[in-house]
Amino acid sequence: MASSAKDIQLRELKDTVSQLKTMIAEQTELIKALRxxxxxxxxxxxxxxxxxxxxxxxxxxxxxxxxxxxxxxxQNLFDEAEVEQDPSLLEGETVIREHTRKKKAAxxxxxxxxxxxKVVVPLPEEDQICPxxxxxxxxxxxxxxxxxxxxxxxTCKVIEYYSQSYFFNNLK
Numbered sequence: 001m002a003s004s005a006k007d008i009q010l011r012e013l014k015d016t017v018s019q020l021k022t023m024i025a026e027q028t029e030l031i032k033a034l035r036x037x038x039x040x041x042x043x044x045x046x047x048x049x050x051x052x053x054x055x056x057x058x059x060x061x062x063x064x065x066x067x068x069x070x071x072x073x074x075q076n077l078f079d080e081a082e083v084e085q086d087p088s089l090l091e092g093e094t095v096i097r098e099h100t101r102k103k104k105a106a107x108x109x110x111x112x113x114x115x116x117x118k119v120v121v122p123l124p125e126e127d128q129i130c131p132x133x134x135x136x137x138x139x140x141x142x143x144x145x146x147x148x149x150x151x152x153x154x155t156c157k158v159i160e161y162y163s164q165s166y167f168f169n170n171l172k
Contacts, residue, residue, distance in 0.1 A: 111149070115157040121145070123164055130168050137166035 120142060128137050142162035150159055 107147070111147075111158045114149075117157055117159045118162065119159055120162050120164060123166065128166060132168070133170060135169065138169040139164055140167050141165050 129135070130137055141164070143165050145161040145163050147161070148159045150157055
């Protein structure tokens with residue numbers, strides 16, 4: 001009886017070993033497949049980086065067609081005009097007359113001649129009372145806020161906005 005129990009354990013261990021071997025084989029195949037994918041992605045990344053480098057050089061690199069890296073023994077096909085040109089025929093300096101730019105129009109110039117409408121935004125009655133002593137505040141002036149150009153077909157007018165300023169009058 002003891003030998004049969006050992007035989008059963010031995011068979012279970014053999015089954016476990018065979019299962020582990022198949023798992024190892026599957027894992028090995030998976031690792032190989034993943035390495036291939038990584039190699040493909042790496043080569044694709046290198047190709048994309050080369051494209052980025054090339055396009056960056058084209059976009060931000062020097063734009064002159066003149067090349068300074070002449071190859072020894074190689075003829076330059078595009079220098080024929082300069083080589084065969086007679087130096088005595090060189091012209092003097094070319095003078096280009098300077099030009100003047102128009103000044104940008106300022107707001108004052110744009111609004112010149114337009115009717116100006118003044119809009120005063122009053123402080124609400126409840127805000128005209130001093131929060132400390134409760135007395136009525138006194139109007140002392142206006143503060144310029146903004147200017148708008150209002151377009152009404154066939155007419156234009158300038159609207160200037162002012163806000164009123166108050167101070168505490170405790171002279172009583």
